[in-house]
Amino acid sequence: MNRAALRVSLLFPLLLLPSLGRAGSDQEHGGEETPHSPGKGHSHWSYEDLKHWSTDYLDCGGTKQSPINVDTAQAIFSPDLRPIQISGYSLPASEQLKLKNNGHTVVLELPDSLALTGGYAQQYRAAQLHLHWGSPSGPGSEHTINGHRFAAEIHVVHYNTKYDSFTEAMVHPDGLAVLGAFLEVGHGENQYYHEILKHLFEIQEVGQETSVPGFNIAGLLPANLKFYFHYNGSLTTPPCYQTVKWTIFNQTMLLSHHQMSVLVSTLRSPDDEILQNNYRPVQNLHGRRVLASFQATPPVKHTPGSGAPATAEGHSSSFHAGDVLAVLFGVLFAVTALAFLLYIYKHRSQNARLDSPTKSKVIYTAASTENTA
């Protein structure tokens, strides 16, 4: 390879990579879509009947559905994602919150004084939080990380303050923001989850509700709100509106074994069975990008004797591995084309030298310089 070709191969990534980075973020944040009109389905749906969701609710068959599997090696590091900031989450015990078994999950209604004040481009107010879980024999988080399903998952649902209510916001593309965190079994009782779990036996039957004294709702979320994944998706239950900007925290919450048992075996479902496995399977990404607020370390892949994958891995924290490969192939093509042109040029100048000795001397000198490398 000659020196000019080397110079081009060094320049091309510098020219191309920033534009690729912009293309990625445009796709993530731009392109507002009008949500499909809600299907006129029955209000009854179940996790046993997943196949019919999209018949009764058109959006459930859309291309921006949730939950998803997060492949950390494919997640795009985005330094623009600032730590999530919450305010008003610490509620006095004098404030009574409604806790309800709605037949699909346990819902804790939240006052709209709770707000998201950082990490999102717009302002959001809290509406409610709820949980998804498995059974005594299996995990039940909705989102998965590299194919791993966690024991359970909490969703804190917020709506954009530019809309008057959750109901109005939920049909708009920028309407909702949901914070999600994974729950796992660890040592010791979680005092914050205890504030909810100790009331579950009061709402075992579908439709039952009770009052819960206010507590620090922030305790239900990870202490570290800096590390998270972000993507555009949907409600994970009918009507599946594709209006949710999702935040999935990297840090998991720990509950005692007993607490997890209470969660997965206390509430009853509309079929009068134990309400279990209330999670939706992961949905196709359909080209969506998942952003990471941190350098998500991909699982180490050993590719002996090959330099190229190592280069791609070096960029995979900030760029899609596919983009990097595309650039590498583009550069390879450009270098080959340039080398070919130089080869033609050199041969033409050698021929030209026969016709014009003075002119050819200059050209020959230049060409030889280019070929010393």
Ligand SMILES: [Zn+2]
């Ligand atoms: Zn949910």
